[in-house]
Amino acid sequence: MPLERVEQLDYMADDREGTDSCDEFEGELDNEEINLDDDDMPTKVTDTSAAQARKGKDIQGITWEGLNVTRQSYRLTRLEQYRNYENIPLSGEAVDKECKQVEKGGNYYEFFYNARSVKPTILHFQLRNLVWATSKHDVYLISNDSLMHWSSISHNLSEVLNFSGRIVPTEKYAGNLLEGLTLTQISTMAVKNRFVVAGGFQGELICKSLDKPGVSFCARTTYEDNAITNAVEIYESVSCGPRFMAANNDCGVRVYDMEKFQQMNHFRFPWPVNHTSMSPDCKLFTVVGDDLDGLLVDSRNGKTVASIVGHLDYSFACAWHPDGRTFATGNQDKTCRIWDLRNLSSSTAILKGNIGAARSIRFSSDGQFLVVAEPADFVHIYSTKSDYKKRQEIDLFGEISGVSLSPDDESLYIGIWDRTYGSLLEYNRKHTCRYLDSFV
Numbered sequence: 001m002p003l004e005r006v007e008q009l010d011y012m013a014d015d016r017e018g019t020d021s022c023d024e025f026e027g028e029l030d031n032e033e034i035n036l037d038d039d040d041m042p043t044k045v046t047d048t049s050a051a052q053a054r055k056g057k058d059i060q061g062i063t064w065e066g067l068n069v070t071r072q073s074y075r076l077t078r079l080e081q082y083r084n085y086e087n088i089p090l091s092g093e094a095v096d097k098e099c100k101q102v103e104k105g106g107n108y109y110e111f112f113y114n115a116r117s118v119k120p121t122i123l124h125f126q127l128r129n130l131v132w133a134t135s136k137h138d139v140y141l142i143s144n145d146s147l148m149h150w151s152s153i154s155h156n157l158s159e160v161l162n163f164s165g166r167i168v169p170t171e172k173y174a175g176n177l178l179e180g181l182t183l184t185q186i187s188t189m190a191v192k193n194r195f196v197v198a199g200g201f202q203g204e205l206i207c208k209s210l211d212k213p214g215v216s217f218c219a220r221t222t223y224e225d226n227a228i229t230n231a232v233e234i235y236e237s238v239s240c241g242p243r244f245m246a247a248n249n250d251c252g253v254r255v256y257d258m259e260k261f262q263q264m265n266h267f268r269f270p271w272p273v274n275h276t277s278m279s280p281d282c283k284l285f286t287v288v289g290d291d292l293d294g295l296l297v298d299s300r301n302g303k304t305v306a307s308i309v310g311h312l313d314y315s316f317a318c319a320w321h322p323d324g325r326t327f328a329t330g331n332q333d334k335t336c337r338i339w340d341l342r343n344l345s346s347s348t349a350i351l352k353g354n355i356g357a358a359r360s361i362r363f364s365s366d367g368q369f370l371v372v373a374e375p376a377d378f379v380h381i382y383s384t385k386s387d388y389k390k391r392q393e394i395d396l397f398g399e400i401s402g403v404s405l406s407p408d409d410e411s412l413y414i415g416i417w418d419r420t421y422g423s424l425l426e427y428n429r430k431h432t433c434r435y436l437d438s439f440v
Contacts (some may be wrong), residue, residue, distance in 0.1 A: 029053070045229055048114040059114050060421050062398060075395070078242070078377060082355040084334055085375075087123070087290070091313035091333040099335070099350045106392035108369060108381050109412050109427040117157055118150050118424035119143045120401040120415030123201070124187045126274070126316050127230060128359040129372065131402030131415040131424070132191035134210075139413050139424065140191045147189070147196065160196070161208060161215070170214030173261045177218040181206065190244065194233040195258065197244045199229025205246060207261060217261040224250045230289075230316075231275040234258070237282050245285070247273040253287065253302075267302030269295070274316045280324040284341075288315035294329050296344070310337055310347050317360055321384070322367040330358030336372045338388060349388040354378045360402055364409040371412065373403040379414055396425070 046061060053059050064071045078082040080305040084092050119130060120141050130142040132133045145164035150157050161167075168180035181204050189198040194210045203224070207217040221229070231247040242258040249272040255265040273289040284305060287295040294308035294315055308329060317330030326348075330336045336358040337347035351358075353374045363384075370382040394414070401415035412427040 015284055045087075047116050050110070050112050054110050059111050059425065060398070060416070060423065061114065061116065062397070062421065074397075078397075079355060082376070084332070084356040086332055088292070088313045088333075093158055094312050095259060095335050095350075095352060097332045099352050101352050101354070102382065102389060102391045104391060104393045105388075106381060106390045108383065108392050108430055109394075110430045111425070112411075112428040113152065113426045115150065115152075115155065115157075115424045115426070116421075117155075118148070118415075119422045120417050121422075122399060122401045122417045122423060123185055124228065124346050125375070126357075126359065127228075128316075128375065129188050129190070129231060129402050130186075131404045131413055132189070132410060133195075133404040133406040133413050134191055134404045136408060136411045139404070140188050140189075140196065141424065142189065142198075147186075147198065150424060152382055160210070161198075161206075163200075163206075165196075167218060169216060169218045171216045173217055175219060175262065177220060181218050181220075187228050188231050190232040190234045191243060193236070195234060195242075197232045197234060197246075199232050199246055201228050201246060203227035203229060203250070205229065205232075205256075207244075207258070219261075221246065221248060221254055222250045222252070226250060226272070227233060230273060233276060233278060235278045235282065239282075240264075244276065245276055247276045247287075247289075249273075251289075265302065266298070271360055273313065275317040275318050277320050277327065279320050279327070280322055285319040286320070286327055286329065288318050288329055290314050290329075295317065296341075306344050308339060309345060310350075311335070317358055319361045319363050319370075321363050321370075324364065326384075328361050328363070328370060328372075330361045330372065332357040334358070334374075336361055336370070338370075351380070351382060351388060351391075353380070354393075359400070362403060362405055364405055365407055366409055369405075369409070371403055371405060373400045373414070376400060379403055381412075394427070398422070 048059050121144050133139045135166045137152045147158045147161040149160050163184045166180050166182045171174050184197050184204050185201040187201050196208045203220050203222040204410040205219045208215045226249050228249040234244045237243050244256050246254045251269050253267045271290040275288050276285050278285045285297050285299050287297050295304050296306040311331040313332035315329050315331040320327045325341045328338050334353045336351040338349040340348050356375040358372050359375050362371045372380045376399050380387045381392040383390045398416040401417045406411050410429050414425040416423050
């Protein structure tokens with residue numbers, strides 16, 4: 001369900017996101033409205049460049065000077081009124097008593113451009129992995145019923161694949177659903193190595209190469225009623241080549257090879273799996289879902305190696321540091337916790353959000369940063385070199401559809417879902433010498 005315009009600031013709320021952890025979202029929160037005349041409507045809203053932002057323009061193009069509230073006062077209102085969705089009542093309040101927020105002050109990425117022609121969307125309130133950067137200038141995202149590509153160089157937005165009609169695979173593989181899929185609602189996706197894997201609300205998987213027309217593979221992984229594909233990860237197996245892993249609400253994790261799209265493994269767990277992440281050496285993967293504890297699992301046989309104990313609610317995100325020893329988990333208790341494989345008795349750091357769950361987390365390729373996105377308004381960038389004791393806070397307004405670092409870590413993209421101010425924000429890594437704004 002789309003948001004109301006930011007000028008009225010009618011936001012979708014996490015506390016109306018559903019009763020079960022992965023039920024389809026229905027409902028909106030009635031937030032305080034800001035009165036705005038029709039003359040001030042979105043015809044005046046334009047893109048924002050870094051140069052314009054330095055001269056005082058709001059990066060999202062919100063004309064605060066024409067409203068009856070300042071940005072600062074409305075930020076305070078949001079902090080006071082936003083209600084985090086919890087499956088375990090009061091889990092966020094318990095964390096508030098347990099840990100303090102890491103102080104701000106880091107300055108690692110700087111605003112570069114806000115593209116208002118790009119309109120990211122969300123179909124499930126708890127699944128926020130719908131933005132993927134494959135290079136510094138190339139971004140793929142879900143917008144309504146389409147997979148879109150955005151070039152930050154040419155400022156060209158193009159449709160890659162439309163899911164609203166019938167999708168029929170153009171290649172023949174065992175298990176390929178030759179009759180295709182219709183009206184697929186995309187809940188999650190991953191883009192890597194010139195390949196897209198999208199997951200749907202009914203257990204659908206759609207695989208497409210970005211280098212050739214058509215769709216390579218379509219499948220329904222399960223026909224159970226509660227079959228949402230919660231997460232997809234594409235990775236390179238050291239011994240077996242490219243693979244992808246799909247986490248599903250039917251408590252299963254399925255592994256496919258990406259050459260002939262054959263299912264290699266089907267691991268089953270005691271609860272719905274919301275997210276997985278493969279370790280850099282592909283020997284272990286983390287599993288988080290509708291349980292307080294996460295799992296560390298042997299990728300060869302699916303056996304649990306260790307439990308990850310500490311969170312107070314259900315988790316929806318996890319990621320490995322490139323060193324292969326450290327990983328992070330994101331939870332609805334409003335924390336992202338850092339774990340060391342050598343001692344899992346407790347987390348090495350607890351990183352608390354401002355208003356909501358840690359819905360999406362990403363380590364940079366060089367391992368220097370951890371990006372944590374809340375469901376709305378805030379993205380945090382932690383310095384791993386400072387043991388996560390320094391962070392940069394990106395403060396904005398709107399639901400976050402996803403965050404993605406480019407493979408070279410030079411660009412950070414943030415998708416904002418909003419009926420009026422929906423956009424794609426681009427931040428560039430800050431270097432010591434910076435002489436001019438450039439797309440190069």
